[in-house]
Amino acid sequence: MRILNSISISAKSQQRISLFIILFNCKRASGTNDGEISELIFRSLSFEREDNTFLKAADGAAVISRKRSIHVDIVKCKCAIDAQKKVATPCVLVTRKSEKGESFKYSLLTLSSSNRLEPCIEFKLTYQMRESVSILQGPTVLWTHAGNVFYTSLQAGEVRQIPIQFSHSVIGELPLHKGQLFILGQQNENNQLTNQTLGYFVENGHTFDGTMILPHPYICITRCIFVLSAEKVDSVLKSAVVAATSNQQIVYFENGIVKDTCQLPFQQPEDIQLVNTGRNGCLFVISFHQGHVCAVWKETFQIASHWSGVSSMHVDDFLGCGTDQLLLVFKDEGVTGQLLGNFLITDLCGISYSVSFQNILSIKSELQREVRVKERVVQQSVQALTDAVSEREPILAEPEQVMLM
Numbered sequence: 001m002r003i004l005n006s007i008s009i010s011a012k013s014q015q016r017i018s019l020f021i022i023l024f025n026c027k028r029a030s031g032t033n034d035g036e037i038s039e040l041i042f043r044s045l046s047f048e049r050e051d052n053t054f055l056k057a058a059d060g061a062a063v064i065s066r067k068r069s070i071h072v073d074i075v076k077c078k079c080a081i082d083a084q085k086k087v088a089t090p091c092v093l094v095t096r097k098s099e100k101g102e103s104f105k106y107s108l109l110t111l112s113s114s115n116r117l118e119p120c121i122e123f124k125l126t127y128q129m130r131e132s133v134s135i136l137q138g139p140t141v142l143w144t145h146a147g148n149v150f151y152t153s154l155q156a157g158e159v160r161q162i163p164i165q166f167s168h169s170v171i172g173e174l175p176l177h178k179g180q181l182f183i184l185g186q187q188n189e190n191n192q193l194t195n196q197t198l199g200y201f202v203e204n205g206h207t208f209d210g211t212m213i214l215p216h217p218y219i220c221i222t223r224c225i226f227v228l229s230a231e232k233v234d235s236v237l238k239s240a241v242v243a244a245t246s247n248q249q250i251v252y253f254e255n256g257i258v259k260d261t262c263q264l265p266f267q268q269p270e271d272i273q274l275v276n277t278g279r280n281g282c283l284f285v286i287s288f289h290q291g292h293v294c295a296v297w298k299e300t301f302q303i304a305s306h307w308s309g310v311s312s313m314h315v316d317d318f319l320g321c322g323t324d325q326l327l328l329v330f331k332d333e334g335v336t337g338q339l340l341g342n343f344l345i346t347d348l349c350g351i352s353y354s355v356s357f358q359n360i361l362s363i364k365s366e367l368q369r370e371v372r373v374k375e376r377v378v379q380q381s382v383q384a385l386t387d388a389v390s391e392r393e394p395i396l397a398e399p400e401q402v403m404l405m
Contacts, residue, residue: 020057021045021314021327021340022111024092026064026072038065038072040094040109040117045340047318054340062109062117069099075106075129080139082110083155091120091139097128104128108141123152123159134171136181140202142171149183151202164200164207168220172213174230174239184210186219211256212237221245226272226284244269244286250296260301266292273315274298278323280349285326287313293328295348304348318345325351 023043028036039061046057064072077092090111097104106129108121121141133143140153149162149169166185174180181202197210197219214222228240241253248267252260268289275283275295282298293313294306307328314327330342346352 021047021054021312021329022077022090024074024077026074026094036068037063038070038096040064040072040074040092042092042111042117044115049318049320052345054343058115060115060117064094064107065096070096071099072096076133076135078135080135081137083138089139091135092117093133093135093141095129106141108135108139110139121152121154125159132169132171136171136173138181140181142181142202144169147188149185151181162200162202163205164198166198170214170219170222170225170243172225172227172241174227182208182213184214184219186216208237213239213241213256214243214253215256215258218243218245218251221247223269224272226274228274242272242284244272250284250286250301252301262296262301262303264294264296265303265306266294273313275315275324275326275347277325277347277349278321280347283326283348285313285315291331295326307344319351321347321351323347 021044023045025041026038027041028038030036041061042059043056044058045054047054073095075093075095077090079088080091081087082089091108092111093106093108095104095106104125104127106121106123106125107119109117110120112118120139127145129143129145131144133141135141138153138155140151140156142149142151144150147165147167149166149171150159151162152159162183164185165188166183167188169183169185171181171183174182183200183202185198185200187196187198195216197214197216199208199210199213200206201208210219213227214225222243222245225241225243228242230237230239232238238255239253242250243253244250244264246267248264250262250264250269250272251258264286266288269286270289271287273285273287275285277283283304284296284298286294286296287310288294291310292306292308293310295304296302297304309331310328311331312329314329315324316327317323318325318327325345325347328344328346329340330344344352
């Protein structure tokens, strides 16, 4: 089972939050009449907080093709908001192509709450998706090809082409009350580029001034964006956005104006996520091509840490602390023979669970000891303050005096 195609979700179970990592893979299996079938298989792993391990919660498979001549592969997988059910749904996009490569059939499947892979969207293309494939809310599949932007969804019921031709485009989602998918681009009119950054809302076809999100010079170098906030004030879009660029930078914008930049240690950024560590602040976590990950503090816009050899990265409250942690699964997981045996859970603020289960337990014990020490210090400080106000002579043991110094 590969971990290269995986996503994470949270689900309520028996009045508590259960966290799952879902792994997808394609395989061939023997079918009837000495033939072969191609299956999409999944395995759901739940994180057990008491033992700090991942255990198999469910698994299953769906037949994608019954023809030996058809090659099946996973294009992308991601959680997306189901517009009808209003819940985050695991989605996986697979492709079926003939040996001659004459046709390409695509299927978007969703994983139901009863752990069944169900077909959601199916469509055919005369070409293979290669550029900027995204699974967004709806769920909606959106991609670019030959300078044009295409999309399909359950609501659309067909493959549609965006009526505006962009020379470069950036795809994102606005965190408004309903959420809106948008495309930013440098418009191409009569084979001539304009200096205008145009924004286009996929759902309703409305256009807007894209410079309020990204200034014109950044359109052609931006590889991925994350919209922190967006609101309309007097019909003008106000926004706060971070973008990772091909110039090996992450850039913070307010209303389309550059406010801060940070040089990144890796090239080819692919995705940006936000980690909320609570009182310790927030982190932007950037995933790069070839298994690199980098974390940048939101407040100082400086690099917090970076890793290589990562097969998948997930953000959630895995430890039940009430704040987010970062889960990094490393590529040599299969060597241990355990399910997700080589991983790191950290918030870069004191919580750091390493890949060794013995290490995990010792670190947890150490953190608990530190909490108890801090509680004693607070109690002794309150008692000393109370004694001072009451003009009583404080009586402290020598170790307690040391702690309060």
